[in-house]
Amino acid sequence: MNDRHVHKKRFGQHFLHDANVLARIVQAVAPKPGERVVEIGPGDGALTLPLLRALGRLTVIELDRDLIPRLHAAAQGVGELEIVNADVLSVDLRRLADGAPLRVVGNLPYNISSPILFHCIEQLDAIHDMHFMLQKEVVERMAAAPGSKVYGRLSVMLQLACRVEPLIEVPPAAFRPPPKVDSAVVRLLPRAPHERHDANPAMVERVVKAAFGQRRKTLSNALYGLLTPEQISRAGVDPRARAEQLAPAAFVELARIAGLPDNPTP
Template identity: 60%
Template structure:
């Protein structure tokens, strides 16, 4: 028999549970495998009776199964259809797993919880981390908290303070709507295959609407995006057409300052001076 028709040549190797042994690079898959790290994440989440937990990207169940052992039930959003059957089979002896095969960016988080807030968890694909975070912000009122594994560099940007080299649009947008708390770092060896970067786990807790103080969310987002669009420009130039000198003065800001010098409160104060479109 020729090599072309040799048995199993086109089959993908699977483990005893039916999962593929290799990860799909185009989906940014890196499967968590370190029991110690998994235990720390579950401890940080601390599931309680009545919680509605939603996991983004359960993969091969490294976090899913321990959460089910601890909590008994959860929902999970998985894009890779090849993972659905083995993951459902693996979960049966641990608890009730509700699987949703979808692109997480198309999922309405507000609808998932019904009349209750959800708790989001997940090892996010690094190539989609920022879009997923902004998507979660759009549904912040329906989310009680979030515990995510991300690239360490991204977590540093999320929690950065004004004046830091990594303080930017992501920092301001997330901190305006959430309390951001980096929890612990995770080395590459905790994953299969090992990524080329360090990772970190972060907790985000959406702020109560009354405490946010943003009059026009779309206008606030526009101001922040323009301010950091060209970091080297002064506010006067970066915000041309978005906020004029009189607005900067009224907000108590120097026109020759740069975006990274402004606090989150500064951005909110400036954006609230604009008239909604």
């Protein structure tokens, strides 16, 4: 099929075509035959085909049904390509893993990149690693340290679950059509079981969301109704501090205190 695909804004489609960038991504992923790999948003297959050549078998998740015949045609003679025509947010990655360590890659639609990241984090027990192309600003937020202006909810939740490694910066010209922002490739390595916290995940999420929901306020004000200043102090945190000053582990301690049976707050 030589006719060019019409890019659909509602899907956030920006297809990577720069051969040098593609080669660097494949080198970073370093796929090996027999590995269980899932690509999110294969688009026109620019990254799909080199991955498929290296692996022999690949699963892709693509929402745009118009791209499916193109992908099947491109994969002929290259390897076994399984295409899941679905919204990735509805896909059970554990089922796709089928008991094997799952490697996830993809050029994520920038308009829903954060929900996709959280969807993967929720199924982290099935994932070996992740390599994603994202808006550069999002990657900076993911990797930000406490005290940074871009350090926030995304930084804390991802860093509690994974090691975040920015890898490659990618200019708009590497895509068709070019996005209005710079992009970057990031590697996410799930933390080993002994590195993960054992606090209630829902409470951690609640505390982090509340703390950054009013980030200009002190924690005693931002967490009002969830934790008292005395309870914040019990967690080893200054109630006068602001959310962006706290390391991810501090939010875990706040969540532990918030979840204690003697905590009178709702």
